[in-house]
Amino acid sequence: DGGITQSPKYLFRKEGQNVTLSCEQNLNHDAMYWYRQDPGQGLRLIYYSQIVNDFQKGDIAEGYSVSREKKESFPLTVTSAQKNPTAFYLCASSGILAHSYEQYFGPGTRLTVT
């Protein structure tokens, strides 16, 4: 089955620790995205990548970092510089041509930092 996987579903970390969230897709999509969702809020864009070894900051990139070494994978690192890291994180992918622009989402990772 084609799709997007995110692991783990729940993640707990102590304040001051970096943590990496995994995102893998087998849809052969060129573009991948990371969003953050807080209670009562819509999704906000953290980073996106159109091609391997290239990525762009979104609206709330501070305190986060990403890499795109493979087309299928787009891990997100939440660093200790992120002031409010507790949130629900969603990964998405899409094509980059006009007929394939819909974004498909993974199941998400709930990160709790205490």
Added chain:
Amino acid sequence: AQTVTQSQPEMSVQEAETVTLSCTYDTSESDYYLFWYKQPPSRQMILVIRQEAYKQQNATENRFSVNFQKAAKSFSLKISDSQLGDAAMYFCAYKSSGGGADGLTFGKGTHLIIQP
């Protein structure tokens, strides 16, 4: 920058009735895409329907249809014959048509309750 506004934090409808969710957006672009996503309690984001701004015809997908008013920058979602499985958060989203990868701009969502 584009903004998306959903003015109804919560809506309630009787099962089998019709409900309309509102969405307005602000943009200076003439070509773009609009989407409605559904997020049930599982929190999986599911694409419901999409609309290309250059198309005058309103999109429909089975019981879901949109009323796209480009001049008014309005993009409402109508759900006909509401079912219990339609209960979810619904998000309106905007995407520039500049080509390539581009993130979505989301509204804050409308919580839809279906009364049996």
